[in-house]
Amino acid sequence: DISSSSCHSYKIPKHQQVGRMGGPRKLLQRVGDCVCIGIASFLIWRYALDEPQNWTQTKQGFGELFEAAGDKWDEWDLGNFSNVLDNLDDFSFADLFDEDPKHRQQGDNSTRSWKSGFIQPNNGGLHLTLQNALDDTWQNEFAAAVKDWQESDALELSTEKVAVDHACNRVYGVMVVCNGNFGASGWVGINENSINYRGVIVSSVAKMNEFYLRNANFDLRRFTMCHELGHGFGLPHTDENPYNKNLGDCLDYTDDPEENLIPGEVNMAKLRNLYLTRSLRRVESNGAIVETTELLV
8 A cells, every 4th residue: 555645655554544645744744844845955956056947957956966976986086095005115116107097008109299389488397286286295296396397498387276186076177287096007207288169178087096106205206306397298108127237317117216216308399399499380382291390590
C-alpha cells in the first residue's frame, strides 16, 4: 500500500491508514515536508544557482555547481600530503623522466610561442604574469627560478600571489604555478600549455608533484621549478638523455640536478628567437619558399 503526495512517496503501515490521506497528522507531516522542500529549493535557486530565470540557466547553474564541487573535492585530495615519499633516496632521479609525458609522446618536445597579444612590439619581448598558487614551502624555489629566467632579455615577467590552489586550475592569459600530491605518477613536475587553433599558447599550468618533491632536497625542487617554467615559456627539452654529460641548463634531462639548476645560453637564444625576432616568407619564381629570420633591434 503506497500513499503519495506531490512532495514524496513512502509506505504507510496498514494499521495507521485512516482514509485516503492517512488522517490529519499525516496530512500535517506532508505539508511540513513540502514547506521544507520549498524552502530548500528557494535557497538553492537564489544562492547556489544565482537566481536562474529559465530552464537553460537552471541546467547551466547546476552544471557549474557540480563542477565547483568536483574541483573542491580534487583540491582536498591533492592537498593531502600524508602519503608522500619520505625522500628520493631509493630513486634514480633520471628514472623519473621515463614517465614524463613530453618524453613518451612523439612531437611534444616542440618549441611554441605565446599568442601575439602577449608579445610586445618594438623588441619588447614576452610580457607574462606568473600566478603563484604555491604553498609556503615552495616560495624560495619559485623566487629563485623566476629570478633566473628574468635574466632573459626576451622575457618581462611579473608575479602575482594568489590563493593556494592544489587543484591547479587554469587561468587564461597567465602561467599558474602550483603544487599538489598527484601520486606515484612517475613525473616530479609537469607543464600543461593550452594551445589555441592557431597553434600558439594561451595559458599554462606548471605543477610540482609533492608525492616525490615534498621531502626532496632544495636542488631537486629548484631544478624541477626551473624546468617546468621553461616549458611554460614555450621551450623544449635541450637534451633527453639523463645519463650523458650535463649541459648546465635546467631543460637538460639529468641524474644530477645540482649541475643543471639554471637556464643556459641555449635556452636564452631560443627565447630571443621566439620573442625578439621576425620571420618573413617569400615564394621564389621557381616555387621555392624562402624563410628569413631577423633579430630585431
